[in-house]
Amino acid sequence: MSKAKIGVVVFPGSNCDHDAYNVCKNIMNADTKFLWHKDGSIDDRNVIILPGGFSYGDYLRCGAISRFSSIMTDVIRFANNGGIVMGICNGFQVLCESGLLPGALLRNENLKFICKTVSLKVENNKSIFTGKYDIKEDINVPIAHGEGNYYCDENTLSDLISNNQILFSYNENPNGSLLNIAGIQNKTRNVLGMMPHPERASEKMLGNNDGKRLFESVIESIL
């Protein structure tokens, strides 16, 4: 069995926490538990997932309030020490708000909440998150967001490109994201943020398991 010990953070308003837990626990057979945000510690976990949802009702800005939730102090410390952190959808927004990832997620350009399966391109498969994919492979993963329009300034964007931090891009841009960005990693390559939901595409029985290899990649990277 893998040595991965996965913690799925639960904020008030998280709603993809059970999907992420189910994939890690029941599909990947990894040691997985929920971490209530007020508990303030990530315990013995060596992979942290910030799940999708509408933490704190998306008040003020998506992820802005969660970023100051007590568990985030420990998540930031863990990430700065090289710990693996994955933010999916609202989790990506929390990571940008906390400064663990550069940039911000703006309102979708067409102002609509978009909920559909989209085609992504794997832009970099030399990461702990995408090792099981082929480079430039097209995969189908659902999105479900109203604020997924990735934005950053020009210098940050050229840094993202030159450091190979862009992991996934949209084949057809749904939301106005710069350079069709769907998912990025940090400079030290231990923090991932992505708007699409791989945890909703990890079981063939549910129609699509293109997202499963992301979890496999991460779990196998823990030796």
Place this chain on the structure above:
Amino acid sequence: MIFSSKIKITLRKNILDPQGKTIEHSLKSMGYNSILDTRIGKFVELQVEADSLDKAKQITDDACKKLLANPVMEDYEFEIVELK
């Protein structure tokens, strides 16, 4: 002393504001051709207890930087008055 801080937060000028644009189109279709630009933002009002106006400004600015505005995408400005 108690101060009132009135904070205005808007998307940075170089960022497309789709809500503002939609409202602008609506205003134009109503015949307001003299309205040239529309931007949408947020308004936050704080009551701040502090020893001086400067201190209240500092607290407000700090709260804006840390939480109320995201400097990656937003600008903010505020006015402060002492409450009688």
